[in-house]
Amino acid sequence: xxxxxxxxxxxxxxxxxxxxxxxxxxxxxxxxxxxxxxxxxxxxxxxxxxxxxxxxxxxxxxxxxxxxxxxxxxxxxxxxxxxxxxxxxxxxxxxxxxxxxxxxxxxxxxxxxxxxxxxxxxxxxxxxxxxxxxxxxxxxxxxxx
DNA sequence: GCCAACGTTGGC
DNA sequence: GCCAACGTTGGC
Numbered sequence: 001x002x003x004x005x006x007x008x009x010x011x012x013x014x015x016x017x018x019x020x021x022x023x024x025x026x027x028x029x030x031x032x033x034x035x036x037x038x039x040x041x042x043x044x045x046x047x048x049x050x051x052x053x054x055x056x057x058x059x060x061x062x063x064x065x066x067x068x069x070x071x072x073x074x075x076x077x078x079x080x081x082x083x084x085x086x087x088x089x090x091x092x093x094x095x096x097x098x099x100x101x102x103x104x105x106x107x108x109x110x111x112x113x114x115x116x117x118x119x120x121x122x123x124x125x126x127x128x129x130x131x132x133x134x135x136x137x138x139x140x141x142x143x144x145x
Numbered sequence: 146g147c148c149a150a151c152g153t154t155g156g157c
Numbered sequence: 158g159c160c161a162a163c164g165t166t167g168g169c
Contacts (some may be wrong), residue, residue, distance in 0.1 A: 123168085
């Protein structure tokens with residue numbers, strides 16, 4: 001899951017403990033949210049910074065449910081086309097798990113065969129939620145060699 | 146801050 | 158249903 005740390009960082013998540021991951025307004029990303037299960041591991045990725053990359057991990061603690069901000073006219077995530085009867089956007093709650101001793105930069109992810117097919121490293125990718133594999137999980141979290 | 150790449154919108 | 162215009166994302 002990507003986030004701009006200026007808006008919401010891994011450190012913010014650590015301090016809050018858990019957080020509803022609101023504001024996803026992309027259908028493909030929403031569908032990935034709907035596929036999440038409680039207990040799933042999450043990489044937290046910082047984008048739009050000098051050295052973008054994975055900075056830590058979190059855990060999915062709810063299944064997908066309607067994102068309340070879509071109904072709130074005061075919210076920047078408000079969607080007038082959505083309704084309580086037919087919500088358009090979902091979210092999951094995530095809980096902080098771990099901060100990497102050293103961030104794993106995009107530059108290094110690009111070099112890994114495990115990530116060769118990942119949208120995460122694809123030029124022009126704008127998906128803020130990207131599925132990951134067990135191999136990718138292990139590769140990023142294995143101790144440095 | 147720039148701008149390529151992308152998803153969405155809306156006129157036709 | 159096409160596709161130009163638009164707004165946004167995100168690496169650099």
